[in-house]
Amino acid sequence: xxxxxxxxxxxxxxxxxxxxxxxxxxxxxxxxxxxxxxxxxxxxxxxxxxxxxxxxxxxxxxxxxxxxxxxxxxxxxxxxxxxxxxxxxxxxxxxxxxxxxxxxxxxxxxxxxxxxxxxxxxxxxxxxxxxxxxxxxxxxxxxxxxxxxxxxxxxxxxxxxxxxxxxxxxxxxxxxxxxxxxxxxxxxxxxxxxxxxxxxxxxxxxxxxxxxxxxxxxxxxxxxxxxxxxxxxxxxxxxxxxxxxxxxxxxxxxxxxxxxxxxxxxxxxxxxxxxxxxxxxxxxxxxxxxxxxxxxxxxxxxxxxxxxxxxxxxxxxxxxxxxxx
Numbered sequence: 001x002x003x004x005x006x007x008x009x010x011x012x013x014x015x016x017x018x019x020x021x022x023x024x025x026x027x028x029x030x031x032x033x034x035x036x037x038x039x040x041x042x043x044x045x046x047x048x049x050x051x052x053x054x055x056x057x058x059x060x061x062x063x064x065x066x067x068x069x070x071x072x073x074x075x076x077x078x079x080x081x082x083x084x085x086x087x088x089x090x091x092x093x094x095x096x097x098x099x100x101x102x103x104x105x106x107x108x109x110x111x112x113x114x115x116x117x118x119x120x121x122x123x124x125x126x127x128x129x130x131x132x133x134x135x136x137x138x139x140x141x142x143x144x145x146x147x148x149x150x151x152x153x154x155x156x157x158x159x160x161x162x163x164x165x166x167x168x169x170x171x172x173x174x175x176x177x178x179x180x181x182x183x184x185x186x187x188x189x190x191x192x193x194x195x196x197x198x199x200x201x202x203x204x205x206x207x208x209x210x211x212x213x214x215x216x217x218x219x220x221x222x223x224x225x226x227x228x229x230x231x232x233x234x235x236x237x238x239x240x241x242x243x244x245x246x247x248x249x250x251x252x253x254x255x256x257x258x259x260x261x262x263x264x265x266x267x268x269x270x271x272x273x274x275x276x277x278x279x280x281x282x283x284x285x286x287x288x289x290x291x292x293x294x295x296x297x298x299x300x301x302x303x304x305x306x307x308x309x310x311x312x313x314x315x316x317x318x319x320x321x322x323x324x325x
Contacts, residue, residue: 003109007143010225015052016052016053016294018281026057031065038235045083046227050277051280056300071106084110085107086111086147096139099140099144110142119154120154123156130162133146137171145206146158146174148176148177163184167192167197170203173205177208185223190222212241229280230268233288233322240325271315282311287315
């Protein structure tokens, strides 16, 4: 059975989780303000991912973040907006438990990263990793997106063959590729966007690059959009890039505007990637709204003077465009 809130093509943001400076507790006022702000900009909502510092949260806090976000969306008229929540952890058993808790808290879909802690033992052991994901796919009450991010999984990096194999599971509805591989994106799209695949799967499969600096070329390869941390700072700009690019690729509009927007987004996205989570929070507080980003939890560093200076330069064009919309 398909979820009540359909997941759709487009651009999604893995939200930061704002923490208060005095005790590092979750700042739910800042969180819900950000959720509503992004939904109003037509940016999809992803909670408890890498940017959300999910590994720094207790299970109780994870559920509270989902519940508060769902309540905020519903209260502001965004009842149709789905929530994709991160539930990956060290074992398949605990990941399945977190999938159930995410559903109970109000999530519609889950995204699962491979267990990186034991990468020294299983990083090249594809049968063990396949067993992990099949157990999660079988046990999750919500559709599962595979999260391929070598940098956050101790170097575990799935190739297109592995992802294509998992895509055949009826509870697997997509993959987030934070590996920046357009070739892998294209091969996975070629398989999952084919009419033969669609005839076997009632759920649409979504291929989502993890960076907005490759959104245009990924869309050319039939990707479904992207999931980008830069959306925390420049949501309207990235939504505009998606709109212009899809119009150029499907309705015969000019591709030049999409290229020009991609230039701006690629420059901004690289600045945010280099700044990291602490730098993203700093940028939100300085350029979007004071207090919206909050602090990081120790030991994750906040922005230093070098990061602040780099963002001042790297986000200049992006912020000017964002503020013009």
